[in-house]
Amino acid sequence: MIRAVGLSKRYGSVDALRDFSLDVHPGEIVALVGPNGAGKTTALKLLVGLLAPTAGSVSLGGYDVQRNPVEAKRLLAFLPDQPFLYEALTVGECLGFIGGMYGLAPEVLQQRANALLQTFGLMERLNDRVGELSYGMKSRLALIMSLLHEPHAFLLDEPFFGLDPQTLRLVKRLLMECAARGMAIFLSTHQLPIVEDVAHRIVILHQGRSLAVGTWEELRRLYGGTRLEEVFFRLTSSGP
Amino acid sequence: MIPSQPQSIPLPPKGVRLFYWVRWRTWRVGMRALWRAPVKLGVIVAVWSILLVGLYGLAWRGIRLIYDTAGLGPFLMSRLWFLFLFVVMLMLLISQLTSAYATLVRAPETLWWATLPVSARTLGRAKWLESSFYSAWAVALLVLPLLLAYLAVLHRPWVMAAGALTMAMLPLLGITTALSTTLLLVWLRWGGRIVIRREVMVGTFLAVCAALFWTLGERHETRHEEVWFLAIQALLPRMQIAMSMWLPSSWAATVLDAMLNERWTDAALYTALLWSTTLLCWRLFDHVAAQLLLPVLRRAGQAPASSASARRAGAPVLRVAWWARRPLWTLFAKDVLLVVRDPLQWSQAVVFFGLLGAYFANIHRLTEFSGEPSWRIGIASLNLACTLLVFGSLAVRFLFPQMSVESRTLWLLRIVPNGMRQLLVSKLLLYGTMGVVIIEGLLALSSTRLGVPIVVQWSLGGIGILAALTIVGMTIGFGALWIEPGAQDAARVVSSSSGALVLVLMLGYVACVVAVLVVVWLNAFGATSHGPLLASAALLGTSIGLGVVPVSRGLRRLERLETTT
16 A cells, blocks of 8 residues: 655754665554654655655555646545644534545534544534644544545554543554555654554664565564664664 | 533635635634734724825826926826836835745745645645735735825726736736745755855855946936936936836836727737736746646755854854853843844844845935935935834834744743843843934945035934934834734734734834924024924934833833743
8 A cells, every 4th residue: 555665854964764675455554663864754644645755656556646646645645743723713613624625525514523523522622623622532533524524544653642541542443444444554753652553563663775575573583672762773783 | 420511613615715815714703803802903093094094195296297297197107107116126026036935935834834735736726826915915906005196187087097907917917926936946856955154145146136236326417407307317227128018017107098088909818918927927937836836845854053063153152251241231142143143133234224224324425416405304304214214114124023923932031130120221221222223324435425414414323313212212112012923924913913913113213303303404594493392302202202211111011021931
């Protein structure tokens, strides 16, 4: 579903990402971990087409992100680390807007929005302005907005940041359910214990290079250690 | 747990209209908030009404004066429309460049839209219309009273204004904004990589303007004609550029002239020319946006701070650390660094004050028109008003939103004793000093060049200091009083209803200063009375009211903000 081949990105003399290749299959959750400045956000932005690669290519569902952006974006959902929300609109209006952007039929929009609002406990806030919501509620709304069109590929940048334990568990469960329904999920995070729980495969990125790719079992077998944190520090050599 | 009842989601329209649906909803929320603040609404409506009616009145008198000039009036008036629309076209070109850059490239919303399944063509169309609205509304408000006044002088029905706007102004707006946005996209796609240092750009611009002021200044010749006649003589040859038949503004002026003189064939032909050019320019923009918008957005998004610039940015903190021993001076140092590192702030200040400086440096050449002291003192007073207006506008743009934008970091000051008071004092200290230095410097230049008597220089200097401190107090005080916690975009804070009110208050205050200057001037060269004394006392009272009250109320608001959040 998500395929990156030889992806590189250069900012002046700095290589933000070097020869990054990846395949995320339907029903799979792949987590990208790495220290700050490793190139995680750059990789995600390249995958969704917000940045043009210096070399390499990205395709989503067979559509090249650079050549067929509209078709590719119809299949994907992207949740940035700081999602853009219209603070002056109500929750319902935001959902109406995003439904309109993806061309959802009114009855489909209504049905999906109600289901997601129930799941995330935002039904009571439907007529409240986004600006009045707490950070956690805004994060939940951003997730609902991402999932409203039932994407085939879901890319998330730091989705667990600032969430309370209940929402955290809800998001984890939701991601696993989405994957079970066949969605390809690619997320970047610093929350290593969560990665152990949810990710089918893990990519460790350091200084723009992919150092290791594999399941948690494979990484443990190859690099030793009982926790992902140990493997992470061993590979990135910047641990305490 | 009982599940919540499903509720209906508002269903927006489809296509490009979807974007405007969002804008409409957002605007409606702002209007409702304004409706709930009747005083603020009343002041804004009253001031806008006064401005528009005043502009209409002034335009009517001016147009009437020119129109009634025997044998020359109607001809001169029609030529002045060419010049006016030419200037409008240039203003639109420039304002569209900045507005399109902000709306199309810099807005976080555009990047978000770029991740949605929207074609670049649709995105371009939506953003072009939006940026055109932003860049044109003020121009439309400026043109309308002039047009209505012109119609009134010619005894034509006001309904013709609607025809003039549709046949001439709307296509002129369309052509200008489409071309300007196309040029911007082409530049950002292929020319954007040419990095010119901002200091060099600002310096070159000022040098060119200073050279223009010098070369376009009047020559030393003995003249006996009336001042206005000399001005027209100087103006007419320069009108040739504005009357070039290759310019859309000339076509719009021709349509206007033909309409008002009932030459309907001319009006129809030029309207057809204008609208067909509009469609052509729009198609050109549409095609260019479809091809270039996404590459431009990608280029704009790939400019992280380089490690070198990060090192440069970090260095001065260490250097100033030795003198930033007290909290107040630390805050002062922080504000200095923020100004120095925000090129938007200092470059605008340098450009505007630099232009005034270049103009004042050449102003002595104007004294050929009249050597009379009244003329010189009048110009010196106008220069002070002009400087205050520029300073006030910059203060509203940059000082008023500062507290809101910094609100995300206020937690740092909440843990410091007296943090908020020191924050306000440091800002008043820094910007008050800057204001006084700039205004007094420019005033000294203007007064010296004009040869104004020393007593007048001191008086104007005193008024300048008082006004500078009042404007700083007013903008910082109101910024604290009407703080918008969590605001990220200073421009949005300025364009809010509170920002509009502060702008209006600042304009009102500068108008008060001008009124006092007029009273003093009239007294010096006309009837003697207690007028100057009373006017000065009134100005002092107004200054204290507008400068001190907002600061004390703002401080109280900030302190409450400390305890409640």
